[in-house]
Amino acid sequence: MLGRGTRLKPKLFGPNSPVDDKTEFKVFDVCQNFEYFEMNPDGSKDSAARSLSQVIFENRLQLAENLKSDEAQGDYGAELREYLLTLLHNRVAGMNLDNFIVRPNRQVVETYQSADIWRTLDTERHGELLNTVSSLPTEAEPIDVLEQDEELALRFDQLLLTMQLALVERTGITDTQQDKLLRIAEQLQVKASVPAVGEHLEWIEYVLSANFWEGVTLEDLETTRKRLRLLLQFIKTDEEVGVVYTNFDDTATYNEGNELHHFGYSDDLKLYRKRVEAYVREHENDLTIQRIKRGQPITKLDLERLDEQLFEASGIQDMTAYQDTIHPDKPVGLFIRELVGLDRNAAKAAFSTYLDDTKFNSDQIQFVTTIIDWLTENGTMNPAQLAKAPFTDIHFEGVFGLFDQSAVMRLRDTIKEIERVAFGE
Structure with missing residues (x-):
């Protein structure tokens, strides 16, 4: 960040020293880089957002882990856990070991490409799947025609997964989650003339009814996920979405310069307090x-x-x-x-x-x-x-x-x- 401009040099501006010496320089640290790197000398950690596929993988793994010890969900809980593990294994089994992203983790991936190991997942393996495997790309074909990896369908999967987790963890489905599902059902209801939607109209109307929400179960949510996930493509057409044009004027702000005594130290000593709080x-x-x-x-x-x-x-x-x-x-x-x-x-x-x-x-x-x-x-x-x-x-x-x-x-x-x-x- 600091280069030749910060070097001091005698007689830079003329032959007479010290009048023509370069004895100082100014740094305009508008973005407070000095303060940041004083607190984080190694820079920031990789904060890349997780992909939707990775989040779904992690949530399915967590739901399967929760169902492992949740006897309250009965036989269906065990059945759903088996299905979740099948989906996860299929994704890992489809990972190309020659892919340059997968290759560095080849040994770990090969371990989980075996179906047997998914029946004996312990805490260590659970952590390995989350930290190493979940983010890797796959070329797996869906195990069922209803499980195709379409963008809108995957987003719907994530919504229903969070609701299922809320049921199992007994934190309760939030109003926001309920409203999202109801809005989707309402939008599908008006598309009943589409044959694929009309086929599931009875279930869509059930989701919109009070009976569905009074005693909603894991099976209700999973059935909803499977029946409606591929129907979301009919909700918004290009004409309905439209194009949004923006034209924003930038507003310039100006900071007054401050004397910089030691790089990273501000006069109000806020940095010192941050150090102590971090400690x-x-x-x-x-x-x-x-x-x-x-x-x-x-x-x-x-x-x-x-x-x-x-x-x-x-x-x-x-x-x-x-x-x-x-x-x-x-x-x-x-x-x-x-x-x-x-x-x-x-x-x-x-x-x-x-x-x-x-x-x-x-x-x-x-x-x-x-x-x-x-x-x-x-x-x-x-x-x-x-x-x-x-x-x-x-x-x-x-x-x-x-x-x-x-x-x-x-x-x-x-x-x-x-x-x-x-x-x-």
Whole structure:
């Protein structure tokens, strides 16, 4: 990035030294490259987006793994798992070992081209398939005419796969996923005059009915996937899609120059803080940091030692400047807690009394669960937050609308005690 223009040279501008010497240069780092490479000396990691085929491979593998131990899905769960593994094996079996992308992983691919190994997938093999095999190209022919690899069909496969995963993992199908499938069904319904669509009209209307969604099952979703995936080609024609023309005017912005003392160091010392935050996240398994995260008692001596480690990691030469920059308005324990959050189990233990459904109603338990979510994410909380969003979304008066005065005070004291522990003893 820096070349000949940054070289200094005597008498560059004339015969008289030092008046004609080149003694300085300016670098206009509008995109903050110095700061970036100071934090990432090896550059960025490959962040190429995964292909649709790779995502589908990974989701099918995950769904098959989940079904392996999910007895609740019964015989159909086992049948679907067998079919998913057949699809995955077919894809790997069709990989050309002479392909220049496949060739470096030839030994791994050959292993999974055997059908038998798919019956005994363990954690190690699962990881190998995800990390090495899933992204490789294939020349496999579909195992069935209904499984052709068309772009729109593959996107539909991905939608239905995420819904199946949501059912098995019991996270629930989202409104967004449901709306997407309903819109597709509605668009197909109006294409009933197309013979291929008309053949499945009864199922399309079933998908649009409330009965389908009241007790939707894995089998319902898989049947929907197989029946409708190749029909999406009839939804949008070139005329319906049309052409979109844009004509945007660029707006130029200008940054004022700043004196550059050392490459990568900005005057406001933001980079130093980023270094410290990166150090904390990379060393979350450090015993002291773990105790802070879990809300366990910690000594001031431990906190002082941790602060010294952060000081060294920051690269700041002066301890006073370090404290003024990194955590000027809070002790180091609280600073760490806000970065790493509070362990969820520790938060639940602190508020366990309020999670008893024999003593508290559903709104009260939801309110306390929201406190736990907040502390897990942010590490600390100002008790005044209990009278603000998101708590007022549960009751418009916040904590005061759900708990009596004594309970409010106990909740406040618990929150303050969780914070106090991070100060050290």
